[in-house]
Amino acid sequence: SRMCDMVMIRTYAHSNIEEFAEFSSVPVINGLTDDYHPVQLMADYLTMIEYKKDKDPIVAYIGDGNNMAHSWLMLASKLGFELRIATPKGYEPKKKILNDALEFSKISGAKIELLNDPKAAVKGADVVTTDTWISMGQEVEKEKRLKDFKGFIVNKKLMDLAKKDAIFLHCLPAYRGYEVSEEIFEAHSKEIFDEAENRLHAQKGIMVWLDKHKG
Numbered sequence: 001s002r003m004c005d006m007v008m009i010r011t012y013a014h015s016n017i018e019e020f021a022e023f024s025s026v027p028v029i030n031g032l033t034d035d036y037h038p039v040q041l042m043a044d045y046l047t048m049i050e051y052k053k054d055k056d057p058i059v060a061y062i063g064d065g066n067n068m069a070h071s072w073l074m075l076a077s078k079l080g081f082e083l084r085i086a087t088p089k090g091y092e093p094k095k096k097i098l099n100d101a102l103e104f105s106k107i108s109g110a111k112i113e114l115l116n117d118p119k120a121a122v123k124g125a126d127v128v129t130t131d132t133w134i135s136m137g138q139e140v141e142k143e144k145r146l147k148d149f150k151g152f153i154v155n156k157k158l159m160d161l162a163k164k165d166a167i168f169l170h171c172l173p174a175y176r177g178y179e180v181s182e183e184i185f186e187a188h189s190k191e192i193f194d195e196a197e198n199r200l201h202a203q204k205g206i207m208v209w210l211d212k213h214k215g
Helices: 014-022 038-052 067-079 095-108 118-122 139-148 182-187 189-213
Strands: 007-010 028-032 058-062 082-086 111-115 127-130 167-170
Touching: 007 014, 014 028, 028 038, 028 189, 038 067, 038 127, 038 167, 038 189, 058 067, 058 118, 067 082, 067 095, 067 111, 082 118, 095 111, 111 118, 167 182, 167 189, 182 189
Parallel strands: 007 028, 058 082, 058 127, 082 111, 127 167
Antiparallel strands: none
């Protein structure tokens, strides 16, 4: 803390960041943990605002109930928009995080649905998003995961169920042919790369805000 003004940490266990923050005298930013990826969601939300303006969006998240799904749960439950999460059975978000989101939703008015059918999740959505099926540290599970996630690829057939002006977001890196088809990635590359650029702007905003409010 004596050598810097703030710290960003990317780690595995979320408890690592909580412990570090407890003993830090400067702000600590969660760059990514196994449970959450909040700085990415700031970029995603900024991109969503740019494309959807003041519209109250319906967001469909397809894939693994991982840190991205958890972060979408927190964002939707606090801002009050509709979120549908479709995962294979056994890959749902953590119950505690889901329950926290449902409690926040009672205040914000958010509508949150957990599904095992990607088609039902995407139907009529304004925003469709996904993440890799195999996160860091899960490489040994690759073959099982590829089998379990069959049918959860965001391809044209699935994307056609969303609204005609729906956007597609991906936090990258994307594995084309797995969680997203080549066709959909290329068709929505502008949104995806705007989203990637917005990581820079969103994180600058976080640092400016923390600098003004620290202490």
